[in-house]
Amino acid sequence: MFKKILIANRGEIALRVIRTCREMGIKTVAVYSTADQDSLHVRFADEAVCIGPAPSSESYLKMVNIIAAAEITNADAIHPGYGFLSENARFSKLCQDHDIKFIGASPEMINRMGDKANAKSTMIAAGVPCVPGSEGVIKDFAQCEKLAIETGYPVMLKASAGGGGKGMRAVWKAEDLKDAWDSARHESKAAFGNDDMYMEKLIEEPRHIEIQIVGDSYGKACHLSERDCSVQRRHQKLTEETPSPFMTDELREAMGKAAVAAAEYIKYEGAGTVEFLVDKHRNFYFMEMNTRIQVEHPITEEVVDYDLIREQISVAAGIPISGRNYYPKLHSIECRINAEDPFANFRPAAGKITSFHAPGGHGVRLDTHVYAGYTIPPNYDSMIAKLICTAQTREEAIGKMKRALDEFIIEGIKTTIPFHRQLMDHPDYVAGNYTTKFMEDFVIEKTV
Structure with a gap:
């Protein structure tokens, strides 16, 4: 097992990886830009290294700086999180060249699945349904x-x-x-x-449903069922849930089988998702494969009681997976809380948080790196928190999410909390009747 892992990322995902590493007894190294010196991931890591100024191109995307930080701290592995360098074949290869384990896909795998046209031809060969x-x-x-x-x-x-x-x-x-x-x-x-x-x-009335998979270095793969990511704005996910209200047992079995076949065909190692478009007749088609952990991974963790970050680390260390598939026992919904003004066309709203109160209670999870007094820099993605609510049924999960959103207070900046609160009351959402086109007709009502 690794002795020290450098997290080549920032914000909530860096903090998420640090937490699991600490539980596993693994030391951590945070890297940060000058804009992120007050972020919680810097505070909670065992060590922290500044890798450059605020622009991503000069810090979180600066491969040579990250490798140098790993070498001077004697880190034997790098976890890339999501975004930034997580699906960069050159960075994966650079880690190999410096004898540092990249906790993610190999350069060959990233190249093979990162190019969408190439990925599609590979999936056709694997017998996976394609559009x-x-x-x-x-x-x-x-x-x-x-x-x-x-x-x-x-x-x-x-x-x-x-x-x-x-x-x-x-x-x-x-x-x-x-x-x-x-x-x-x-x-x-x-x-x-x-x-x-x-x-x-073009698939009409499509739903965006992804299957979470994990593969080990011995050619074995398993799936952890689906996540419905259909509520999107400009192809960016806003909220996700599992199980999908559109799913049947037969469809789940077929999609899970296809995702595992895809992973085993390419001998995939690590956590990843096989993403599908599903039409109104429940025909499903391969869309793409993400060779990294996803933003929305917590809802899967909540319904199957499974730490995906721990599994990523274990697989990277050469430990085989059990090989069994996992199915949801509960219902979980995630709302992405962004520093944006939903009443002004979701305009970014960086600035200082003057007041912060996190929701709590049974079945409520909040993944965030922000706090009262924290200044959100304008240089990065606007997501500042993920609110995850889990319950026995979908109806209960929605009720829990409503309560948690009402309890969630962030002042000093605009956030998407009011949008999500209205979403939870929308009759079509409540009925599970939504597609990737849902937001085209969604009208956000101005609140006092």
Whole structure:
């Protein structure tokens, strides 16, 4: 087992990893930018190293600084969390080259699954259902036109190197295809330095349902059931739950089996998710694979009583998994609390927190790195907390979430707490009747 782990991340996920390491008797090293010197992850780690100024490009994305921090503190492993360098093949390789264990996917695995077109062809070979469309990168617009006719409108153009909704265009009729092709490629080139595109059939009334998997270094994989991530805004998740209100036992079994087949086919090591689009007829199609821990992993932990960070560390240390699959015993919902103004088109709202009261009670979990007096820097993602409520049933979990949101006080900045409180009362959400298009018709009512 590792003696010391450096966490190459910040905020709540860094604090989350530190907690499990402490329970396992493993020393921790926090890294931080000058903007994060007062963050709780810096305070609770055994050691902390400043790796640069506020911009991510000069700190949390500065690979040489992170490797140097690991070497001077004698860390024998690096946990990347999510975001930043967690799915960066070059960083994974750099860790290998410096004899530091990267607690995540190998460079080969990240390259194989990080490119969405390549990932799709791999999943087809593994026998996993995929959305009809191109089998790889589209070479030119002529091929794009031909594929759109063969696939049938509506279609979705996607950047092969994409993420976060960038380089994606829905096309409903042939006359709009050329403009969509040009604008998607331009956006993808600007965002990722790569304008390769692929095409898929646009799934109508889709739900975004992911399966949590864990694989070990011996070729064995298991799943921990699903998470429904369909409530999204601009392709960014707002809230997640497990089990999905749309799921049946038969669908869960089929999707779980497909996810394990995918993981074992590529000999995946570590925690990851296989993400699917599910149509209104409960047909499911592979969308992408995330080769890292997810923001929403706590809800899975709550319903199956399983520490995913501990398992990541154990697998990275060469310990085999049990191989059995896990199924939800309870119902859990996560609300992502962002420093944003939901009444002003979710405008970012960095600043100083003047008052902070965390909700508590049975079945309430709060993952956060902020506190009263903490100043939220404007340099990073706006998520400042994750509120997780778990109960015997979905109805009880929603009731618990309402109470916890009412109890959650953050003053000095705007947050998305009022939005989530309204969401918990929305009749379609309460009925479990939502898709990835849900937010398009959601009207946030201004409160006094």
